[in-house]
Each structure stands twice: as structure tokens, then as C-alpha cells.
Amino acid sequence: MNKKTALVVAHTHWDREWRYPIWKTRSLLIEFMDWLIDILENDPAYDSFLLDGQTVCVDDYLQVRPENRDRIAALVKAGKLVVGPWYTLPDLFPISGECLVRNLQTGIRFAEELGGYNPIAYHTFGWGQTAQFPQIYQDIGIHYAVAAKKVSEERAPNSEFIWTAPDGSELLTSRLGHFTRQNGYFYLHFPVRLNNIYDDNQYAWEWGKTGVAYHRADENNYQNDYFRIDHEDGYFKENVKDAAQRTWDNMDKTLVDDWRLLMCGCDFSTPNPYLPRMVKDCNEALPEIEFRMASLKEYFQGVEERLDRSIVPVVHGELRDGEPSHASANALATRIHIKQLNKQVENVFMRRMEPLAASLSMLGETYPTNFIGKGWNYLLKAHPHDSINGVTQDKTVVDNLYRLNQALEIGETIYEDSIAALLKRLDLSAFGQTDTLLLLHNPQPRPVREVVKVAIDTPRSEDCWTLGVVDADGTRLAIQEITRDEHKQPVHDVEARPWPYYVDRHQLYLDTGEIPAGGYKIVKVVNERTYWREEEWWPAMRKSAGGFIGQGAMKMENAFLKVEVNSDGTFNLTDKSNGRTIENMHHFEDEGDTGDYWAYYAPYKNQAITSRGFGSRIWMEDNGPLSATIGIETIMKVPAHAEYGNVKVQGYGKRCDRLVDLKIVSRITLNKDSKHLKVKTSIDNTAKDHRIRLMIPTDIQTDFSDAAGHFTVDHRGIVHEKDADGKFYPEMALRPMSVFCDASDGTNGMAVLNNCLTEFQLLEDDRGTIALTLLRAIRNRICTESRVSSEFPEALGSQMLQTVDYEYAIYPHAGNWAEGAVYAEADKLNAKPAVTQISMNRGGDLPTVASHYAIDNDALVLSSITKTHGRNSLMLRLFNPTGETQEGTVKFGLPVSKAWKNNLIETRGEELELLDGAVALSVPKGRIVTIEVE
Structure with missing residues (x-):
């Protein structure tokens, strides 16, 4: 205990795909894993190897080398190969908190099949750390974390700190030291193995001297990297003493001075078979320090024994401190279409497909476990930090979009299969054989009433001119007709050829009436008026009761909001509950971006161009008593690209003089009784090297913003943390x-709800403007090493030369976000009621109206409903993002008999009282709760 100890952890950081596409990277992985397995099996001095906190590397490897599964399992069981707890290494902020939990569940299960998972939360990937990680890790039994990227030295002067979640959960955490996960690699490995000092600017390839390499020289591949094919065999023992001392000294920012962690690995680094010899030589060179190979578990055990926790600083909330380039702050808006598709998949999976399939499984239907698992596998493999952000070659982006599209199709298919299973079980005997029916499904945990746009087919033989919709109790539901057209639709039949179905298709807006929480109802379509199909002159005309929401071409008004569009394309929004009007809302700002994938840089000679300087075309597109839509088209003239010269430094350059047209079309929709204004915007991007932001003035003066995060609402200052001189990084x-x-x-409050955005800024202007990043168009450069890039100037995927669509809503409210029930309002965009047209079915046992689950407190947010892994029960997860304890009841309209409070990896805990299908909860602030019912 009196001797200083340096614990050397052998590891690698293995991006599943980053600098190279998936199969090139897989080839490198096979070479690496073959080598690693041989070393660990044959060198008893090689204590262990940390496989980057993930398990997908093993999964990928075994797809090509399935014969080595037993060898890997033996190494994992022996503690020689340390895997998990993650499946893939996700970037956090573009994906939901629920996806992080599913990732951990998958990684832990896979690792346990091999022999056990890493009990340390090793998280040196991800560009920032979510505030709720201490609670998530503690809940699954992990009590220590390594969290580099990114907590500042101002908040954590030394490596060790107590990381605290919103609910008060704590983790003893290390941010590592200089060069974080690479300190031993750069300071010890480079001098001893390569006779080189990495940070002395001597590291460079010498042709014919450094090693054997090849480079594709043909016109299609010459921009690719060189590849070395031989292994380094140098060993410079004379450098050991200085290198070992320097490595030890550079970990001096620690509260445990005699017990230091030396991380010997780097991005795509090999196992280094010389490492045990290096450790032995370090002991000879510095006898006052004991160097030995070890694991993270052993390191934290020693820290716990030596550390006085009372002197350890406490760090609250998310870890996302500057510099922006070190925190990869602005990759959130890079290749935004990947994030948009991911959010679409998440909503299909967790807000629609899983809840219905799981509810039906409690009613005796088969839960498609393997089918859903396949979809989750595609989704989780889309989440590695480089993949989800698209900071890669274009081919990798195409691959990742493929994965997300496969997941989307699987989710939609299983949802349709669930609808079919429900239809077979419905007792529709109260309806006629030829009735046209609609199944309205509400996945939200509260009753909803919405205006939805639907298309209803009626048999052409009925000559239906005007139709109506009737609720179960005979109440007429309001509709607003849009179009009627004639179609021939195929009807698939497994025992025949597709049947042609001749229909009149009626597109309309429908007031759904109340749909039960977490359930469904059946409504009937009726033919209110027929017409003579052959008549060409003076056909039937439609009547109206008036009360249109739209007034003229530039004004809309309902019971809660009034919208007046201005000639420059902005609009004035009035909250009628208090008479407050926010003028000149919703304009766009375009400016140069000469940065990289990871951080925004404005060029030296920037131009910030506003859409308000261009005329707009404005029209009323839809109008009626249920919904009105105004279209606004603005064509901005913006610089075509940036001019860099030969300088690669970010921020250099200017916007060029040549201008191109940038067309932006927004459709603003106000529905009856809606408290928010819906917007759909489409950008036809024709320019390069720029950033487009949407400006929403709030006329609210505040120093803080709030935003939905991972099982919490993140409360942040208007600027990032200031240093002692009052300076800060604007990009943060x-x-x-x-x-x-x-x-x-x-x-007063103003929220922007969305299902497709990732990044915003509350500006320090006189109007409290919320600026939402819509896209970044940037160069295709990959940071291979701090002095060199992999560059693909002819690959233009990162320039986003395409049409990008957005859906969001503007919601003025009273009080703060909690008092304004903003989370529940956001559900209306992310868990929309779904409408399915169905035909008659007799002999079912289920009612035409039902609620499967409900939560009676809108402050408690539903995260997921799914079937419990390996058990015939239902798992529901919710969380309390507010700052105070919330009381609530979860009611199940399903045949349930027992309930338990589980942890996040679904281990059963205390049994809960279940009374009349309901569980009463008292949920402390910031707490995540998982309930199992059977």
C-alpha cells in the first residue's frame, strides 16, 4: 500500500464504421481479433484486454469467424477479454433515452451469454454524457464510470468526481487525464515501440523506411488512405525510463496520487504483444513505481480503498463542456436526414408498434419476439456515434440509411400484423356486413381528441358523394372534405390473385372524438348523399355550416390561437388566452459554414442572410371548420459555396459571389381546438458550405432554456459556462x-415541438429568439489524425444537396414547461393517433372500444411499453422529469394479476400492490420507474 502503482489497461477504441465503410473496417477487425485471441490464449503475462465497452465487435467478428465463439467465451469467462456493457457505442443526443436502455440491455445479455459483462461504465465515446447516466448505471448495478468527452477541468479539477443525476443517484467517476483513453498509448507506446514522441510533431511516414504499405492509384480510388500491411517490430528499451515517467506524470491530476491509470490503446489500435515486456521494463526503470497490467474493475477497487469521498467534487447533470471541437458540439445537425429517419423509426417502434403488440400478447396473441428483435438489431447498429451523425464517407451514410429503412419497414409491418390480429378478435356484430369501418388507435397514455387527415375508400357501386362518420354511441363526428377521386386498389389474398377493388377515395379531415388512453375505438362510415356518376353538367354541390378557420389568404383563427401572415413570409401569433401577440415569427437565416463534421465555424468573411429580405408567395391551401393551412414559399438567393484557397484551417475562407436559389416552402396548419400551430417546412438545398436556421422569436426575457433530454428536461444557461474572464464558446x-x-x-412560455430536429439555441437578442438548426452543409473531411485528414472533395453527400422536410409545432403556454404540459403536447406529434380502414368481422371476443393502459398524471412521461424479455408479461417504463415528486396511477385495461418494480435490465424487484388493474405510484423528482405486470 505504500508503493506507487501504475495500472496499465490494454484496450482499443473500435468504431464499427468511421474512416472506412463497414466491410473494410470488418476486415481490419478480423485481423485484430485473430491476433488478440492468440495473444490472450498464449501469453499468461497479458492480464486482460478491454474491448472498448461494447459487444458488437464480437458479434461482427463471429459472423465471419463463428468457429471461434468458444475461444472467445473462454477468454471472457476467465476475465482475459472484457466486453460490454454496451452493445454498440451510440452517440447519445441524437437518439432517445429508451434506445440507450435497450442498447445496454442487449449488450449485457450478449456479454452474459459469453461469460459476463464489464461492471464498469466505460464511456469514452459519445459526444457528451447524458445527465441521467448515474441513475441508469446505478439501477443496473454499476457503481463506477469512466466518462471522457466531456467534463471541464473547471467542474472537475482532478480526474475523480462524484457524478450526480437529477434524482440524486451518484457514480464515482473518472474523466481520465491528459489524452484521456490514449495517455499510455501516446506517452509510453510511441517512444518505446516507434522511437517517436507523438506530441513533438515528429510523427510522420517516411517512404521506404517506416514500413510496407500500399495505395490504390486508379482514378476511382486514389483518394483513399494508404494501408500499412506489416507489423511494427521495433522496441527501444532506452526510451522506457523517460516514457514511463512522462506517462506517470501526465496523470497527476488525481486525488489518489499513488494509484494511477495508464490507458494503453487508441482508435483502431492493435493488442500490442510487447505490452507485458514494456510493463516489466518500466518496473526496472522506475523501481519506486509498480507497473502492472490490470482491469478497470481493479483500478476502481483501489481508488475506493484510498479515496476520501468527502473531498471529491460533485458534478451535476450532463457532461458536455467545451471546447466545441473537443465535444463535437455541432455534429447534431450534420447530415440531419439520418437523425430524422432515426426519430421516425423510434416513434414507430416505441410509440406505436411495441405498445400494441405487447398489449395484444397479454390478450393471448403471439408476440413476434424474433421479428421485433431483428428490427432492434438494425436500429441499434444505426446508433454508433459516427454512424448516426454521418461523420463518415458517403457510402457509410448509405449503409446506415439502409439499416434505418429496414428497421422502419419491420416496425410498420409488425404494426400492421398487430392491427390484423386485433381485427380478427373484434366483435363487430353490431355492424352490417357491408359497413365501412375505421379503427382509431391511440398509443398515448391519455385520452386524445385530434383532427386527423385520412383517406377513406367507398365502393364505387355506392356512388357516395358525401360521407359521414359516426361514433359508437351514434354521435356524428365532424369532417371537412378535401377531395374525391376514383381508384382501383389491389386487395392481397394469400389464396388467390390480388382482387381489384373499384373505389371512390375521399380525402378529408376527421375530428376523431375522444379515443381512449392506450387503446382504440371503432367508428362507422356512412353514405350521406349519392350522385350520378355519368353527369358532367351541374353536378351536386356541397353545403357548409361555415365557421371556417381560415379568413382570406393570410389569416387563421381558432378558440386558442390567431395567426396573421405578413408579406415577408413571417407571421404574427396571438395566444388568445392572454392576448399576447408575438410578431414577425418564423423566418430563416442562412450563413456560411466552413467547419467540419464535428463543429460549426463561420468563415472569416461571413454573410448572414435573412429570408425577410425576399418576397414570399402566400396562399390558402386548405380551409374549413376543422383545419386551415396557409402555404408560404420564399426563394432566397444565397452564395453557391465557400472559397477556401489552399488553407485547411477551419473558419478560413469566404462565401463566394455567385448566388443560387434556395427555395423554402412552409405550410402552417391550425386545427380546431388545437393549442399549437403545426408547421411542415421543405428546403430544396442547392448551396454548399452553409447553415440554415429557423428563427422563432418568443419576446420572453430569460437567461435559461429547457429541452427534452434523456428521461429528463435539461435546464441550461443561454450561453455555455463562462471562464474566470467571463468568456465562453459560442458554438457550445x-x-x-x-x-x-x-x-x-x-x-409565459414558448415551446417548439418536433419529431425531426436535434439542435437549438436561445439567442441573446432583444426578442429571446429560439434558433433551430435545420441543416449544415459541409465538406467531406474525416479527422484521421490531428495533422491530416481523409478528404473526399468529389463526394458531396455531406453538402446535403437534396430536399429536406421538417415537421414541428409552435406552442405558446402559461408558466414553465411543466405547468404548460409541454411533454404531453409534444406527444401529439410523436405518438399520433393512427387510422385504419377495416371491413366486417364476426365472432370476435374483444369490444369495439378499449383502453389497454393509462397514466392519469401528464407530468409522468411514458418511455415504453413492451413485452418483458423472456417472460409472458408486460413491461412499462415511465419517468418524472419535473423537480418535485409526482403522484399518479397506471391503469391497465388488460387481464393482469401481479405487478413488480423492476430495474432497467428487467430484474424483478419489490412486488407492487395491484388494485382493480391499477398501480398507484409516488415518483420522486428525476426518477425512472420500470413496472412489470403479468
């Missing part, structure tokens, strides 16, 4: 968000 003021961001002064 661009904040992550999931389904909403919000500004409030305590009396």
Missing part, C-alpha cells in the same frame, strides 16, 4: 434537444 450555446425546446419567464 447550440444545445441538444429531443421532442421539444422551451423558453419561459415563469409567467
